[in-house]
Each structure stands twice: as C-alpha cells, then as structure tokens.
Amino acid sequence: MSDPAFERLRPYLEQPQGQTLWVADENLLTTRINPSPLLKAITNRYDLAENLKRQDWSALYSDYDFSVHTDASFDRVIYRISKEKPVVHHLINQAFRALKPGGQLLLAGAKTEGIKTYFSKAKALFGEGDCSKTAGDIWFAQLTKTSTDMSALLDDQNYTRIxxxxxxxxxxxxxxxxxxxxxxxxxxxxxxxxxxxxxxxxxxxxxxxxxxxxxxxxxxxxxxxxxxxxxxxxxxxxxxxxxxxxxxxxxxxxxxxxxxxxxxxxxxxxxxxxxxxxxxxxxxxxxxxxxxxxxxxxxxxxxxxxxxxxxxxxxxxxxxxxxxxxxxxxxxxxxxxxxxxxxxxx
Ligand SMILES: C[S@@+](CC[C@H](N)C(=O)[O-])C[C@H]1O[C@@H](n2cnc3c(N)ncnc32)[C@H](O)[C@@H]1O
CATH class of the missing domain: 3.40.50.150 (Vaccinia Virus protein VP39)
Incomplete structure (x- = not known):
C-alpha cells in the first residue's frame, strides 16, 4: 500500500542530488527505489534493511546510530516521520549532525502525526525552512542547515539510554x-x-x-x-x-x-x-x-x-x-x- 507522505519524498530518492541519506522506518517495509552511489539508507528494522540490501542498496541496520557516518557529510537527509515523538526528535537531531552546512532535511507526514510541530522545532534548530500542505492531511517540510547552534537540539528523551x-x-x-x-x-x-x-x-x-x-x-x-x-x-x-x-x-x-x-x-x-x-x-x-x-x-x-x-x-x-x-x-x-x-x- 503506498503512503502519500512517502510519495511526496520519493522523487528526491529517485533523482538524488548530492550525498543523500534516507532514514527509513517500518512503514516503508515494501518500498522499492533504485539504488544509486549517491544514496545510503539507515533503518532500525531488520527486514527493511535486508530488503534494501537485496536491491543493492547501501543500507545500515541499527538503532538509528548515525555514528558510522562522519558529521557534516550529507547534502540531504530524507525522512518520512515515524510514529513516536522521541524517535522523530532523535532523528531530526541526528540529521542536523549528519548534514553539511547548507544541507537540507526533507520531512513529510500527516498533520495528525504532528508534522507541523516537528517542523517548528526543527526550524529553530536548523535556521531556515518552510512547510506546506501537499495533499489532504499531508505536509511537506524543507529545512536548511544555516545554524551551528546545538542548544536547540530537540528533546529526544535521551534516546540511546536504556x-x-x-x-x-x-x-x-x-x-x-x-x-x-x-x-x-x-x-x-x-x-x-x-x-x-x-x-x-x-x-x-x-x-x-x-x-x-x-x-x-x-x-x-x-x-x-x-x-x-x-x-x-x-x-x-x-x-x-x-x-x-x-x-x-x-x-x-x-x-x-x-x-x-x-x-x-x-x-x-x-x-x-x-x-x-x-x-x-x-x-x-x-x-x-x-x-x-x-x-x-x-x-x-x-x-x-x-x-x-x-x-x-x-x-x-x-x-x-x-x-x-x-x-x-x-x-x-x-x-x-x-x-x-x-x-x-x-
Ligand atoms: C505487540 S509488540 C509485543 C512486544 C513484547 N512481546 C511485549 O510483550 O511487550 C509486537 C512486537 O513485534 C515486533 N515486530 C513487528 N514486526 C516484526 C517482524 N516482521 N518480525 C519480528 N518482530 C516484529 C515489534 O517490533 C514489537 O516488538
């Protein structure tokens, strides 16, 4: 079943510009996108990672641990928001670290999933951005990293701590x-x-x-x-x-x-x-x-x-x-x- 929020992001994966990281969540388990040397994926779902590897993707399975990627190494991060707030906050923070200055985070999700609130918080961290309605309840957000101020990192409830x-x-x-x-x-x-x-x-x-x-x-x-x-x-x-x-x-x-x-x-x-x-x-x-x-x-x-x-x-x-x-x-x-x-x- 196609997900309208993900469909809004799909063209950026099909025609990547610059080093692009796709943060893939469980709602995208059956998605097919052609691999490219410009694309990498990270997911916390074993089956999604395996599915992407079978399609020759460079896909990393981990608890969204970005430490394998050097800070400021991506031009774009693409993320269809997840269900839980601490996960979304953690991933927006990680995207901020992973992006080069001037790099972009693209988000999509439904209003009922909190996309507009996530956008406002991410904009305070990133510096610049806009958010617009695309279809029905679905919103698309584009954030540009113009700030280096880490004090606006989102509260991820200490995501990594057990x-x-x-x-x-x-x-x-x-x-x-x-x-x-x-x-x-x-x-x-x-x-x-x-x-x-x-x-x-x-x-x-x-x-x-x-x-x-x-x-x-x-x-x-x-x-x-x-x-x-x-x-x-x-x-x-x-x-x-x-x-x-x-x-x-x-x-x-x-x-x-x-x-x-x-x-x-x-x-x-x-x-x-x-x-x-x-x-x-x-x-x-x-x-x-x-x-x-x-x-x-x-x-x-x-x-x-x-x-x-x-x-x-x-x-x-x-x-x-x-x-x-x-x-x-x-x-x-x-x-x-x-x-x-x-x-x-x-
Ligand atoms: C309702 S929870 C139950 C969790 C746990 N047994 C408990 O009692 O608290 C269902 C679990 O199934 C896992 N799950 C979902 N899809 C799965 C899959 N394809 N293979 C293995 N586990 C999966 C979820 O991550 C989740 O932890």
Missing part, C-alpha cells in the same frame, strides 16, 4: 525509546503471563525450549525464566534487541535475543511459543502481519508443542489461525484481550 521503566514482584524491566510500548508493561502480555500455567497444563510433557516471537524488550521471555529452559527471543526492531539483551544480562537466565524478520532465519523448533503479535506496521493496520506471525508460529512449533497468543478482542486471530493450525482455541478473555492456544493437534 533505563528502568517498570517493575513487578519478579523483575525490573529496562527499555528505551524506539521499542514498542517502551515505558510500560503491556497489559495484554501481563494477561498472558497471568494465565501461563493454564496454557502449560495442556502440554503432555514440560516444555524443553521456548520462542518469544516479537519479543520487544523481553517481558514475556523474562517471565518464562522459572521454567528453566532455553528461550530464544526475536524481533525485527534493533532497539528491542538492544533492550532485550540488556534485560537478559541482568538475570541468570538462559535466553538469547535474535534480530530477524518473523523468525525466518531461526531453524529450530520449540515446544512453547509465546506471542503478542503486532497488528500495525507503521501507521497502517496490517492484516498480513498477523498472518505472517501465525505462519512463523506454525513453522517453529514442535508437533506436540503449543503456541500461546494474546490479542485484542476485536482481532479474529483464532479464525485466521485455522489456516495454519489444527487446533485454535480461546482459553480466556477479559474485557480487552483474549488468549489463544494453538497446536498441531497431536
């Missing part, structure tokens, strides 16, 4: 901006853990290994540690993997975090899979993503294993799961979430 964000009787959870629901415990995931024993009771034998599919900062993985089995946690987001590794190092647990797209590169199968699947890719609701998570669970589940999913009540996950699993059963629900047990029916 910090304690929540705690319960068992664990203290560390996380950072850029991770899904980074500063709290997700209520759906907490609900899954409350009912974990109810899921486990349905296994013929205790599980020997577990997969946390779409692990975020690792909440579900940490809450499997009392089972004393190896846990593989996977996510496509670089910030999530960083936070997850940090959490795993704080406790004596056998868990590893793997950056991947829906566990594609993980060859192992597991007795237990836990998953709170995403249903948004960027700004759009992505039904296909739910299906890809179900397929990944199917492909990675041992014949006698179970996959434990939690979703919002309105998502027809058990119906979609029928395509992949012999058994798909809602084992509990409250006013907001439901817990679904999936198995191959052996």
């Amino acid at each position: 910090r304690a964000v929540a705690a319960d009787e068992q664990f203290e959870y560390f996380s950072k901006p850029g991770v899904f629901g980074w500063d709290k415990i997700d209520k759906g995931s907490a609900y899954l853990i409350e009912h974990l024993d109810q899921f486990l009771m349905t296994l013929i034998e205790p599980p020997r290994s577990a997969l946390d599919l779409g692990c975020g900062y690792g909440y579900l993985s940490l809450n499997l540690s009392h089972l004393d089995i190896p846990v593989t946690a996977t996510d496509n987001n670089a910030a999530a993997i960083k936070a997850c590794e940090y959490n795993f190092n704080r406790y004596p647990i056998d868990a590893q975090a793997v950056a991947d797209n829906c566990a594609e590169q993980i060859a192992k199968k597991f007795d237990l899979i836990v998953c709170n699947p995403p249903f948004h890719a960027g700004f759009s609701v992505d039904g296909d993503l739910t299906d890809r998570f179900l397929k990944a669970a199917h492909d990675h589940l041992e014949s006698r294993g179970i996959a434990c999913f939690v979703t919002n009540l309105h998502i027809p996950l058990e119906r979609k799961a029928a395509r992949w699993f012999k058994q798909a059963e809602v084992i509990a629900a409250n006013g907001h979430f439901k817990l679904i047990r999936l198995s191959h029916g052996n």
Whole structure:
C-alpha cells in the first residue's frame, strides 16, 4: 500500500542530488527505489534493511546510530516521520549532525502525526525552512542547515539510554525509546503471563525450549525464566534487541535475543511459543502481519508443542489461525484481550 507522505519524498530518492541519506522506518517495509552511489539508507528494522540490501542498496541496520557516518557529510537527509515523538526528535537531531552546512532535511507526514510541530522545532534548530500542505492531511517540510547552534537540539528523551521503566514482584524491566510500548508493561502480555500455567497444563510433557516471537524488550521471555529452559527471543526492531539483551544480562537466565524478520532465519523448533503479535506496521493496520506471525508460529512449533497468543478482542486471530493450525482455541478473555492456544493437534 503506498503512503502519500512517502510519495511526496520519493522523487528526491529517485533523482538524488548530492550525498543523500534516507532514514527509513517500518512503514516503508515494501518500498522499492533504485539504488544509486549517491544514496545510503539507515533503518532500525531488520527486514527493511535486508530488503534494501537485496536491491543493492547501501543500507545500515541499527538503532538509528548515525555514528558510522562522519558529521557534516550529507547534502540531504530524507525522512518520512515515524510514529513516536522521541524517535522523530532523535532523528531530526541526528540529521542536523549528519548534514553539511547548507544541507537540507526533507520531512513529510500527516498533520495528525504532528508534522507541523516537528517542523517548528526543527526550524529553530536548523535556521531556515518552510512547510506546506501537499495533499489532504499531508505536509511537506524543507529545512536548511544555516545554524551551528546545538542548544536547540530537540528533546529526544535521551534516546540511546536504556533505563528502568517498570517493575513487578519478579523483575525490573529496562527499555528505551524506539521499542514498542517502551515505558510500560503491556497489559495484554501481563494477561498472558497471568494465565501461563493454564496454557502449560495442556502440554503432555514440560516444555524443553521456548520462542518469544516479537519479543520487544523481553517481558514475556523474562517471565518464562522459572521454567528453566532455553528461550530464544526475536524481533525485527534493533532497539528491542538492544533492550532485550540488556534485560537478559541482568538475570541468570538462559535466553538469547535474535534480530530477524518473523523468525525466518531461526531453524529450530520449540515446544512453547509465546506471542503478542503486532497488528500495525507503521501507521497502517496490517492484516498480513498477523498472518505472517501465525505462519512463523506454525513453522517453529514442535508437533506436540503449543503456541500461546494474546490479542485484542476485536482481532479474529483464532479464525485466521485455522489456516495454519489444527487446533485454535480461546482459553480466556477479559474485557480487552483474549488468549489463544494453538497446536498441531497431536
Ligand atoms: C505487540 S509488540 C509485543 C512486544 C513484547 N512481546 C511485549 O510483550 O511487550 C509486537 C512486537 O513485534 C515486533 N515486530 C513487528 N514486526 C516484526 C517482524 N516482521 N518480525 C519480528 N518482530 C516484529 C515489534 O517490533 C514489537 O516488538
């Protein structure tokens, strides 16, 4: 599905003038643009980086760490704004550092996404710029770096710092901006853990290994540690993997975090899979993503294993799961979430 905000920026990538850096976010996962020696990309999504590398792009996968690029080395930075404010602020600050004097930052996004406020803050940092409406709700902003004053850098809530964000009787959870629901415990995931024993009771034998599919900062993985089995946690987001590794190092647990797209590169199968699947890719609701998570669970589940999913009540996950699993059963629900047990029916 094409994104009207990105379409406004596309011509600048198709006909780059000068050294250009494209900051690509998850909402651009399927975008195709021809590579050019003038173009580089940076993204925090593993699948997007892989997709671009397959198209011969010079694409860097990291938690938006610009330190590999020399300061003041780009003529242009192109960025379709992200969903979360600290991410956008961090990226505007990084663009300021990466641009040569007189270099340009091009932004696009919807008014409801805060593009006009981002523009005003960026203009105070950059010195010059204008912002105009292009179509519908979409705005396009052009900023020129005429200032060298770093005191107007935007508040990115200390983007790179991993910090304690929540705690319960068992664990203290560390996380950072850029991770899904980074500063709290997700209520759906907490609900899954409350009912974990109810899921486990349905296994013929205790599980020997577990997969946390779409692990975020690792909440579900940490809450499997009392089972004393190896846990593989996977996510496509670089910030999530960083936070997850940090959490795993704080406790004596056998868990590893793997950056991947829906566990594609993980060859192992597991007795237990836990998953709170995403249903948004960027700004759009992505039904296909739910299906890809179900397929990944199917492909990675041992014949006698179970996959434990939690979703919002309105998502027809058990119906979609029928395509992949012999058994798909809602084992509990409250006013907001439901817990679904999936198995191959052996
Ligand atoms: C609803 S969150 C759940 C996070 C975590 N399990 C928790 O309970 O807090 C879904 C996670 O799926 C991840 N995700 C989205 N697309 C993915 C993909 N293609 N492959 C792997 N993970 C993905 C997101 O980055 C996010 O961390």
